[in-house]
Amino acid sequence: MIEELVKLKPVYYEFNLYWGKMLKLYHHGSSVCAAKVRMYLSEKKLDWKGHYIDILAGEQFDPEYIKLNPKAVVPTLEHNGEIICDSTIICEYLEDTFKEFPIRPTNPVEHSRVLYWTKAVDEALHPACGFITYLACHRHIVSRLGSDKVKAFLESTPTMSVTADWHETKKSIVRKGMKAKGAHAKLRLYDHYLKNMEDNLEKNNWLAGDSFTFADIAMTPYINRLEMLSMSGMWTGGRMPRVENWFKKIKKRPSFKPALVDWLPDDLAEDMRNFGFESWPEFAKLLEIEI
Template sequence: MPPSCRAEREHTMLTLYHALISTCSQRVRMALAEKGLVWTEHRISLPDNEHLTPEYLAINPNGLVPSLVHNGQAIHDSSVIMEYLEDVFPAQALRPADPVRLARMRAWTHYIDEVPSAATRIPSFHYVFGKGLRHLPRPVLEDLAAQRPLRKHMYLRIGPEGFSAQDLAQAWEQLEQSFQRMEAALAHGPWLNGEDFSLADISMLPVIVRMEDLGYAPLWSDRPRLADWYARITARPAFEAAFPPGSRLTLPPDTGVLPGLGQ
């Protein structure tokens, strides 16, 4: 088999289990598009709890999306999936070859996973995804939480008013720190890792998109480098593939301004 045909066959054996609205799914779709990889999609309906079915848990016991299946092997966690794609399909590289620059990129991706991505879940659930959980009887909420291997304790923190003021303030502080770090880093190049467009930028993109959808865009109105970064990354052709219709949040009209943005 010619190498080109073999590569095409390998690409078509990529199956992504994902959800349109999932920020982790969005970053993997962006990476796939940037690398020009062909893949088969299997959409998971989060409202219908398809990520908690026995069939999906057999693929990903964490009950989270996305999951990548390649040659029959399941790969979990969006950051791990993106690194796997770099290992297996090195063309159109999204990470630098130089060890020092690679280490800096990975420091960014670890930070993004640990801080802004985690913080984004709090306002996302407080204002949108978790609103239906607020007035459930506690035993029902506890049962729903117990079904979620890695999100149990986050669900249990949801009360009649949503998340506590302390939870929201902590998320706000973490997001603000992230935007400050972005603005500082972008003084040294067009991308988070300097001249290299990389997995660091792709990892951060869904956070900024989600914050824009939730009404946080004023946070970077006085951060011109961050605003310029956002304009450039959303202009890339891969952005449309990563964020097809149905990928963005639309807030209810009565949501109003989020805390810290004028109230």
């Protein structure tokens, strides 16, 4: 009997260690920020459990969730009783906490390039992506809630949310569609970062140097988003061949499917493809892309 218990002891300890360390991610299938964290988790080969928040049905406005994430956005990470918000901060936390399978470059120059990309994403590209996604697709999905629920949905969005003015911006896109102020500028900004990638990939195999880093993880959901919206014409057809090649390499990584594809419900994937496809001619015209 004692021998049996001695044999079981390591299993018991491992079990406790496992649950004590368990990572819980509040996330959504189409969210670019959540996909970034899922890809980071997958690259670091970390186990996690998910709590799905449907941000197109307004589940992010549940007062219990807002206690965790006051901006009412996904993702949120829960680990060892601590709550961590903001996707870039979550990834940095994972890197600092779990030393195995390091992603952060030790070379300071390469690390500075990683910071350039994560900063660009957080400050500029993500707000542009939120705008473009709502304009091309999500406004149509949200409109299906019916006028009363749409009103409540828009009113529930905190002022400080995806961006510092997301409450008004989201309202304006849902109400005015393509006439919402700022669409052209946001699309050009998105395109600017694609061109920036194309230039950087001339010197290096990956965005920060010769190795795959957080810079590549940070950009992956934003390129994938355009593809989900049937807008890969922004880099294909010879427009940005290095971005095209980079994305092919990204798709071959084992982390791509579980992080970027598997969590996206089929009906949402179809809506994004179809609504995006309908918007593409107008967007292509703004960018002077011939189709």
